Amino acid sequence: MRGVSKSFDSNPALTNADLDLASGEVLGIIGENGAGKSTLIRSLAGAHLIDSGEIEIDGQSVHLRSPAESIAAGVAVIYQELTIVPELTIAENVFLGNLPRKGPVINRSLMNERAATLLNRLGLKLHPSRRAGDLAPGYQQMVEIARAINRNAKVLLMDEPTSYLSEHEVGRLFEFIEQLQQQGLGIIYISHHLEEIFKVCDHVMVLRDGKTVATGPIGRWTSKNLVEAMVNRSIDQFYPYVPRDPGEVALSVRDIDVPGQLSGISFDLHRGEILGIAGVVGSGRTELLKVLFGALPHSKGKIIWNGKPFVPKSPAHAIANRIVMVPEDRKIEGLLLDASIENNVSLSVLNRLASGGLVNNARKRKLSEEGIKRFKVVCRGPGTRVRNLSGGNQQKVIFARITAVDPLLYLLDEPTRGVDVGAKVEVYKQIIHFAEAGASILLVSSELPELLGLSDRILVLNGGRLVGDLVRAMNGC
Amino acid sequence: MNSEQAKAVAGPPSGPDTRKRFLRFASRFTVQIALLLLILAFSILSPDFLQPGNWSNIIQQSSIIAIAACGATLVIITAGIDLSVGSVVALSGICAAGLVINQHWPGPAGWFVCIFVGLLIGAFNGFCISHLGLSAFIATLSTLAMGRGLTLALSNGQTVFGLPDSFSFFGGGTLFGVSVPIIVTVIAFTIMHFVLAHTVFGHEVYAIGGNREAARLAGIKVARVEMLVYMLAGGLSGFAGLVLTGRLSAAMPSSATGLELDVIAAVVIGGASLFGGKGNMIGTFFGVLTIGVLRNGLNLLNVSPFWVQFVQGAVIFVAVLLDAIGQRQRR
Numbered sequence: 001m002r003g004v005s006k007s008f009d010s011n012p013a014l015t016n017a018d019l020d021l022a023s024g025e026v027l028g029i030i031g032e033n034g035a036g037k038s039t040l041i042r043s044l045a046g047a048h049l050i051d052s053g054e055i056e057i058d059g060q061s062v063h064l065r066s067p068a069e070s071i072a073a074g075v076a077v078i079y080q081e082l083t084i085v086p087e088l089t090i091a092e093n094v095f096l097g098n099l100p101r102k103g104p105v106i107n108r109s110l111m112n113e114r115a116a117t118l119l120n121r122l123g124l125k126l127h128p129s130r131r132a133g134d135l136a137p138g139y140q141q142m143v144e145i146a147r148a149i150n151r152n153a154k155v156l157l158m159d160e161p162t163s164y165l166s167e168h169e170v171g172r173l174f175e176f177i178e179q180l181q182q183q184g185l186g187i188i189y190i191s192h193h194l195e196e197i198f199k200v201c202d203h204v205m206v207l208r209d210g211k212t213v214a215t216g217p218i219g220r221w222t223s224k225n226l227v228e229a230m231v232n233r234s235i236d237q238f239y240p241y242v243p244r245d246p247g248e249v250a251l252s253v254r255d256i257d258v259p260g261q262l263s264g265i266s267f268d269l270h271r272g273e274i275l276g277i278a279g280v281v282g283s284g285r286t287e288l289l290k291v292l293f294g295a296l297p298h299s300k301g302k303i304i305w306n307g308k309p310f311v312p313k314s315p316a317h318a319i320a321n322r323i324v325m326v327p328e329d330r331k332i333e334g335l336l337l338d339a340s341i342e343n344n345v346s347l348s349v350l351n352r353l354a355s356g357g358l359v360n361n362a363r364k365r366k367l368s369e370e371g372i373k374r375f376k377v378v379c380r381g382p383g384t385r386v387r388n389l390s391g392g393n394q395q396k397v398i399f400a401r402i403t404a405v406d407p408l409l410y411l412l413d414e415p416t417r418g419v420d421v422g423a424k425v426e427v428y429k430q431i432i433h434f435a436e437a438g439a440s441i442l443l444v445s446s447e448l449p450e451l452l453g454l455s456d457r458i459l460v461l462n463g464g465r466l467v468g469d470l471v472r473a474m475n476g477c
Numbered sequence: 478m479n480s481e482q483a484k485a486v487a488g489p490p491s492g493p494d495t496r497k498r499f500l501r502f503a504s505r506f507t508v509q510i511a512l513l514l515l516i517l518a519f520s521i522l523s524p525d526f527l528q529p530g531n532w533s534n535i536i537q538q539s540s541i542i543a544i545a546a547c548g549a550t551l552v553i554i555t556a557g558i559d560l561s562v563g564s565v566v567a568l569s570g571i572c573a574a575g576l577v578i579n580q581h582w583p584g585p586a587g588w589f590v591c592i593f594v595g596l597l598i599g600a601f602n603g604f605c606i607s608h609l610g611l612s613a614f615i616a617t618l619s620t621l622a623m624g625r626g627l628t629l630a631l632s633n634g635q636t637v638f639g640l641p642d643s644f645s646f647f648g649g650g651t652l653f654g655v656s657v658p659i660i661v662t663v664i665a666f667t668i669m670h671f672v673l674a675h676t677v678f679g680h681e682v683y684a685i686g687g688n689r690e691a692a693r694l695a696g697i698k699v700a701r702v703e704m705l706v707y708m709l710a711g712g713l714s715g716f717a718g719l720v721l722t723g724r725l726s727a728a729m730p731s732s733a734t735g736l737e738l739d740v741i742a743a744v745v746i747g748g749a750s751l752f753g754g755k756g757n758m759i760g761t762f763f764g765v766l767t768i769g770v771l772r773n774g775l776n777l778l779n780v781s782p783f784w785v786q787f788v789q790g791a792v793i794f795v796a797v798l799l800d801a802i803g804q805r806q807r808r
Contacts, residue, residue: 316696334694336688336691338687343684347691350681354676357676358677359679359680
């Protein structure tokens with residue numbers, strides 16, 4: 001790709017982006033949300049028409065005007081959300097849209113035969129007539145890749161491929177990628193998990209604000225300077241960490257058990273401490289937060305909060321005890337998208353804003369205005385519909401809501417997911433501020449730099465168990 | 478909240494595209510525009526339409542739908558649905574009539590029977606939906622069937638006649654010269670509007686409809702609020718049964734069959750979304766009026782009742798279509 005540019009309504013999403021991918025090479029692309037990654041993917045996938053620039057595949061100039069043309073040109077995109085049809089067989093999924101037929105009738109035997117050959121070639125021991133929905137997500141993903149190869153893909157674009165994979169499946173995926181490299185495929189690997197980029201990529205490209213700001217072979221980079229290239233700031237500035245003296249133990253958790261999700265979780269959390277929780281998807285991080293918040297029941301174990309035994313019965317109960325949570329998926333679990341900022345911010349404290357059951361609108365408005373000011377929410381006013389705000393501002397609205405309760409314990413689940421760089425720094429400052437004011441914080445994040453930059457201590461979860469406890473001095477970047 | 482929303486919609490301002498702007502404007506007032514057109518059409522086509530006696534007729538005949546629609550609006554705002562309305566109306570009437578006539582209970586005791594039956598069924602609905610996690614559609618569909626069955630069983634399929642005047646006050650009486658059903662409807666709407674717009678409970682109802690999980694995680698006691706919503710709906714349906722039975726001074730086991738569809742239609746025409754989070758009593762009021770005007774007007778024009786049903790369906794369709802277009806524009 002040379003000099004590719006794309007704007008949306010005079011909003012430049014991609015400006016003069018350059019990209020080189022050799023056959024058999026894995027190119028990692030990293031960048032913040034809003035840096036232009038999705039625009040780049042969609043331009044290659046034919047979902048957008050680019051405004052200017054050229055794209056060449058195998059030396060041939062191509063105009064990708066539609067997904068069909070892009071597939072025909074040899075580009076295959078594997079999105080985060082898998083597009084496997086669960087009710088169909090593996091073979092049918094591999095040949096989706098491309099079924100071998102005799103006239104109007106599917107040639108099932110030929111399809112199964114060809115699928116078997118392909119799967120074999122890729123080292124996948126799968127039976128082509130098995131139902132695709134019965135496979136684990138990791139295998140489903142590989143079937144999707146097999147589909148792409150079946151269409152003679154030359155370029156494979158993978159967008160956050162490990163989001164839904166277990167650790168074991170991630171390892172298998174990497175072996176698979178090596179196989180694909182040997183077959184001559186060029187692979188573009190987009191992820192914000194830096195460890196993966198280092199493990200699997202030959203080259204790295206950094207996107208920032210729609211431009212290619214850095215490229216180079218993987219050997220030339222360290223975690224630190226990659227992140228710095230992404231955010232254009234020295235990391236030490238980016239995470240406004242301020243050391244604090246941790247107070248007494250505020251939260252004590254012993255032997256928490258949730259069948260199938262968590263087992264034997266025990267730890268202490270001090271006042272004013274930021275405790276990071278690391279682990280891959282499925283390791284139980286979100287479940288741990290939900291148990292403490294009363295959103296998920298636990299079968300065994302004890303919780304002591306502020307010196308008294310505590311059994312969180314419901315989110316309402318937790319909030320009454322000054323425990324708040326920022327949920328993982330703000331659109332599904334955190335916000336009333338079609339309601340105003342004001343109605344969202346006041347959601348947890350309606351009773352406090354009311355007298356005799358009647359909500360005092362002036363108090364409600366004042367609360368939301370304070371929240372907007374404190375968290376610098378960019379909007380037209382407290383009556384703005386939350387759906388119309390950017391991701392970062394939506395997240396800030398959630399923060400405004402939870403602080404209305406004056407919490408002592410913050411349970412933060414991926415608090416900067418989908419938030420642009422500028423807003424991230426503001427969120428980090430607020431988190432440190434909460435801790436300085438004496439609250440305790442549990443921080444779950446998939447972004448290792450973020451975890452390392454903010455936490456006083458880090459717990460590591462794996463398969464529902466606590467496998468590590470790291471203190472800050474030992475885990476410098 | 479709906480009017481606040483309407484005022485503060487922060488969508489991107491479109492250019493001087495008059496068609497787009499007209500559609501956006503029209504979609505906010507679909508009900509009122511539809512109503513206006515209907516009134517215009519009927520007043521032209523029928524000389525009797527604009528007579529005050531006719532208007533009193535319209536409101537009185539719509540009162541059953543109106544009272545039930547108060548509760549239904551709340552249910553629909555929570556993204557739920559109550560299909561048992563008609564059955565509750567009939568069952569409450571049969572129970573009250575049975576007790577008053579056969580067991581010689583005093584007439585006014587019958588009022589409390591009606592409301593109590595409604596509350597009971599509402600509580601059952603609420604329990605199934607909020608505590609057992611059944612889908613609202615299925616739960617209320619089964620209460621519709623069980624309720625109707627009970628009505629037929631208890632009455633042996635026979636109409637119960639002869640309810641005393643002391644009972645029929647709410648259905649046929651007058652107060653200061655105004656027919657009681659009209660007064661009752663106005664009071665119910667006013668109270669419900671106030672509850673929805675100004676109380677904590679009202680806010681919680683909108684929150685649950687907007688995003689049930691987010692409301693739960695924000696500390697709202699979702700199960701409790703939902704239970705109350707369905708109980709309210711049941712109680713109001715029972716009250717509607719009281720008015721209907723009072724008007725006829727008799728309880729028919731087949732009465733109010735299909736009422737729930739009229740009620741839901743009124744609420745939806747009034748601007749509430751079946752997906753929840755949107756709607757208000759003012760809209761429902763206009764929705765009820767639209768249906769009432771439609772029925773009455775077509776009646777005056779001697780249109781066959783079969784065609785009335787078709788036209789009603791068409792009006793609902795147009796109202797919902799305009800709302801959907803408006804939604805898309807606002808995004």
